[in-house]
Amino acid sequence: MMDNRPIGIFDSGVGGLTVYRAIKRRLPCEKMIYLGDTARIPYGTRSPSTVKRYAYQDAAFLVKQGVKLLVVACNTISSVALRLLQSSYDVPIVGVIEPGAKAAVRSTRNGRVGVIATEATVESRAYELAIKNLDAEVEVFSQACPLFVPLAEEGWLEHDATALIARHYLEPLIDAGVDTLVLGCTHYPLLRRTIQKIMGEEVMLLDSGECVAAEIGQVLKKTAEGEAAIEDDVFYVTDSGNRFRRIANLFLDNPIGRLIAVDIWEEKVQFDEGGLGLLQEAFRKG
């Protein structure tokens, strides 16, 4: 029996398109629905409780579309909110941290792994904990690279300024002698060439999108062999799509097709934490 329901995938914006692309390459027959919460991007510098609230609403929107699997195509959300989402919704939910951590443990020869990510992901220590959980001997060196996302989104992928900034961020990891570097933010694969040049060719760079695509291939192995879906994939954004469409061209080989702006804020937030939350409780009562 084929399960023709789509895979849902979401991110705070365009970054998750690197994950989308990786899944599409591995599972071309799967129909996908993408949500980018472009009205509230970036998540990477926000507090955990705000990220949870936003992620809860993002996921609710896709669950309602009847997806068979939900991919959290964002390291920040995966670090901070994956457990909340998994306990809130019945559909299987896959994040990017676990697959990246597994690949890092498999890859390292000297037991020294670097992780570059947003501030929120680094502060959550999610990669460090996931890697240590798999192999307590592996040493993890983490570095937040907050300027990488705007540089990637502006298309400054191999500019001299980008190289200077990358050198500043990466030097501590070079000094630490890591042989494996997790690109722990879905934007970073765009800067791959610059990062590889600075780290040196002998360091293995791991793209969390590729890691999660492999994992999904396993989860869905029975449904991945059907005929190619006829329908085009659908992309939803929460703000005007012009910027999304423009930046998407940096991420994907082909221009995106159907792009639809939606409101997702009417979703009731069912948890409360750290003084924020529950603000939209009144909605359903009204």
Place this chain on the structure above:
Amino acid sequence: MMDNRPIGIFDSGVGGLTVYRAIKRRLPCEKMIYLGDTARIPYGTRSPSTVKRYAYQDAAFLVKQGVKLLVVACNTISSVALRLLQSSYDVPIVGVIEPGAKAAVRSTRNGRVGVIATEATVESRAYELAIKNLDAEVEVFSQACPLFVPLAEEGWLEHDATALIARHYLEPLIDAGVDTLVLGCTHYPLLRRTIQKIMGEEVMLLDSGECVAAEIGQVLKKTAEGEAAIEDDVFYVTDSGNRFRRIANLFLDNPIGRLIAVDIWEEKVQFDEGGLGLLQEAFRKG
């Protein structure tokens, strides 16, 4: 009669602190309430209808605090939403565009004015229209500098990478021979030294915060001569305050005192435009 009510001032985040600082220097006796919508920063890359919705809620929060004057300490909001706000609330509302445009027209000798700002401000053509309205002869050259905000917030104020990026953005304005440059984003005064070095010492840089402070001094001239307010100013943010407090140290001479996290999203949005909006109508009915 002294009017002891506070001045309300808001921005999408920390950028408005350069305006706050300029007003505080000129009117030290005025009590001020600052709101930074840090949960939804940045506004500068969002669509006009989203900026309007957010600005409406920001202003509502401050109007409820009983402010006597509202300062829109953000060029993007001033460009896109000032008229909406002025028609929605009874309190006098001052934006940063008009004061900056006036100062530019007064400053230029050769009739060639440059404006650097966010994408949203440049696309709105607000400075261009305001300057042309004052003097149709003045030529305006605008340039979006989207990487300046993250560079300023990360404290990369005079790094070599910042200089390379600034040169890339500013070269067209140097080629155009502008003698006056409006820093049309409240973050940009932090990069003033780098910008001045690249533009040359003979180009006049105008800080919109300083321009608006002068304007407010005129609006409030009767209340500006009282005794110094005893109470400390209050700063509200819509996300956790840690990042705000840290970055605020780049903007202000002294650390900020009272910092309070608030929810502002329960505010009913009373306008609809471009397919978004009205999403929270249900609230008050409930």
